[in-house]
Amino acid sequence: MEKEKENFEKDFLSFLNEGGLVWGPSPEIYGGLAGFYVYGPVGKLLKNKVENSIRRVFNIHGFRELECPMVVPDIVWKASGHLDTFKDRVIKCSKCNSVFRADKLIQEKYDVPADGFSDEKLLDFIKEKKIKCPTCDGALEGKINSQSLKMKTTVAGQDAALRPETATVTYLSYPRTYNYFKKKLPFGVFQIGKAFRNEISPRQHVLRGREFTQAEGQIFVDPQEKNNWQKYDEIKNESLPFWDYKSQESESAVKSISVAEALKKGFIKSQAYGWCIWLAYTHFKSLGIPAEKIRLRQHHPDEKAFYADDAWDIEIKLNLYGWFEVCGVHDRTDYDLKQHSKFSGKDLVAERENGEKFVPHIL
Numbered sequence: 001m002e003k004e005k006e007n008f009e010k011d012f013l014s015f016l017n018e019g020g021l022v023w024g025p026s027p028e029i030y031g032g033l034a035g036f037y038v039y040g041p042v043g044k045l046l047k048n049k050v051e052n053s054i055r056r057v058f059n060i061h062g063f064r065e066l067e068c069p070m071v072v073p074d075i076v077w078k079a080s081g082h083l084d085t086f087k088d089r090v091i092k093c094s095k096c097n098s099v100f101r102a103d104k105l106i107q108e109k110y111d112v113p114a115d116g117f118s119d120e121k122l123l124d125f126i127k128e129k130k131i132k133c134p135t136c137d138g139a140l141e142g143k144i145n146s147q148s149l150k151m152k153t154t155v156a157g158q159d160a161a162l163r164p165e166t167a168t169v170t171y172l173s174y175p176r177t178y179n180y181f182k183k184k185l186p187f188g189v190f191q192i193g194k195a196f197r198n199e200i201s202p203r204q205h206v207l208r209g210r211e212f213t214q215a216e217g218q219i220f221v222d223p224q225e226k227n228n229w230q231k232y233d234e235i236k237n238e239s240l241p242f243w244d245y246k247s248q249e250s251e252s253a254v255k256s257i258s259v260a261e262a263l264k265k266g267f268i269k270s271q272a273y274g275w276c277i278w279l280a281y282t283h284f285k286s287l288g289i290p291a292e293k294i295r296l297r298q299h300h301p302d303e304k305a306f307y308a309d310d311a312w313d314i315e316i317k318l319n320l321y322g323w324f325e326v327c328g329v330h331d332r333t334d335y336d337l338k339q340h341s342k343f344s345g346k347d348l349v350a351e352r353e354n355g356e357k358f359v360p361h362i363l
C-alpha cells in the first residue's frame, strides 16, 4: 500500500510538472529551496479561476476587497500575539539531527488531528507507535521544542516580518473601513494575497509551502447582533456535515444536520457564525469537491488558536494525504481590535444608534 501511494505521488507530481501546473521547489536550477513554487501557465490560470470564484462569492454577499502590505512592523505581531505564540512544535532525530513538526509526523501517518495534542500526548503517541525519523529511520529525541514561524526582515532600521496570515493586517485599517461603510455594522471585507511561514520541514508539495496564497473574509459585527443575523433564515435549514469535538473523541461518524440544529445542540454559538460556516462550505462544494469528501471539524478546546472563541475547519479528503484543512472559520470576538487598541493607543470602537460605544466582534 505504501509503495502504491508513493508511485501515485510520483505520477501525480510529474503530471503537475509536465502539464505546466506547478514547478519547483524553486529556483530549480539552483537546487530549489523547499516550500517555494512556481505556478506554470496552466497552474496560474487555474489559480486565477479559483481566486476569482472566491472574489465573486464575497462580492455577491456584500464584502469588499482590500489589498494590504505583506511587510508589517513587529509591533503589530506583538499586539496580535503572533510574536509570542506563532510557533511550531518540533522534534529532532537523535541520529541525523533532522527536525520535524511533531504533529504533522503523526498526522501524515495516522490521519488523526494531532495539532490538538498536548506536548505530552504527542510524545506518548510517537513512543507508542514507535515513529522513527522519516529521513534516516533513526530514533527521535524524547522532547518537543518550539520554533518560530516568523519570516524576519528589517526595514528602515525597524524589525518587521512578512505576514504569517492575511487576517491580522486586514484589522489594522479598521477606522478607515468603519468610515467607508458609513459607520454601520455589520460589514465585511476580504483579501486574497500572500502569507509566509517559516515552516520547519515543508512537505506535501504546495499544501504546506513557506510562501502561499490565502483568501480570507472578515465580518465586523455588533456582538448583540450575532444572534439576530439577517441572512440566517435563508440558510438555517441547510444540512452540513458537522463533526463536533465530542464526536471526534468518541470516534463517532460525521453526521449531517441543519445549521439550526447545530445551533440548538450548542455545536455553534451564533447565527452569524453558522452563516459563515455555511458560506465557506457551500463555496468548496461549488468548486466541484464531492460532498462525501468534505467535513466540518470542530477544534478541540485545547487546540483552538489563542484568538478564537470558536473554531471549525473545513477539511477535504485527499487521495494522497488524507483529511486536510483547507479553511478555518473562527469567531475571534473582540480580541484583535482590543489588542491593537491597547498597543496603538487608538480607539477601535463602533457606536450604536443610542450612542453606546462598543468594540466590534470579528468573524
Ligand SMILES: [Zn+2]
Pocket: 093, 094, 095, 096, 097, 098, 133, 134, 135, 136, 137, 138
Ligand atoms: Zn534521522
